[in-house]
Amino acid sequence: MAQPIFTATFLDRSGEKSTMQVPLPTIGAGNIVAALDSITDGTPDGLLTTLKALSHCTLVRSQVALDPEFYVENLPASALAQREMALLVSYQDNVNGKKYTFSIPGPKWDLIGQAGTDIIDPANVLWLAAKTAIQTFMVSPDGNAITVVAGRLVGRNR
Numbered sequence: 458m459a460q461p462i463f464t465a466t467f468l469d470r471s472g473e474k475s476t477m478q479v480p481l482p483t484i485g486a487g488n489i490v491a492a493l494d495s496i497t498d499g500t501p502d503g504l505l506t507t508l509k510a511l512s513h514c515t516l517v518r519s520q521v522a523l524d525p526e527f528y529v530e531n532l533p534a535s536a537l538a539q540r541e542m543a544l545l546v547s548y549q550d551n552v553n554g555k556k557y558t559f560s561i562p563g564p565k566w567d568l569i570g571q572a573g574t575d576i577i578d579p580a581n582v583l584w585l586a587a588k589t590a591i592q593t594f595m596v597s598p599d600g601n602a603i604t605v606v607a608g609r610l611v612g613r614n615r
Contacts, residue, residue, distance in 0.1 A: 467514035550597035
């Protein structure tokens with residue numbers, strides 16, 4: 458089991474986000490409740506309370522990864538692997554109809570795109586398999602099943 462990681466994201470006055478990560482002691486079945494309580498705002502001297510006291514920025518997200526996976530950070534071979542380009546995936550909550558998006562950096566547009574447009578070919582086999590996987594393994598922020606509505610190529614400042 459990998460070492461647990463705590464991640465916190467802060468928003469500054471100009472609207473830019475900064476993320477920090479710190480390793481945590483081992484968390485298991487015997488201490489998970491106490492450990493998470495000491496990390497979150499469950500205690501006055503908890504890690505989150507301390508971090509908020511040390512920063513002028515607004516805490517916008519925190520996360521504990523109990524078993525994070527790390528991968529070798531080799532540079533991609535493709536010149537198309539650019540974070541400035543992204544595949545914007547639009548999806549909808551199946552219960553309340555709310556719409557959401559997420560983006561995947563450096564999309565393989567040459568494999569899923571349609572010539573002359575920024576819209577994904579809806580009949581593309583790779584895209585259909587991706588839609589199925591996303592709909593199977595992901596839920597909306599409200600915890601409901603989702604339907605992928607569309608995908609399109611966007612620049613960094615979408």
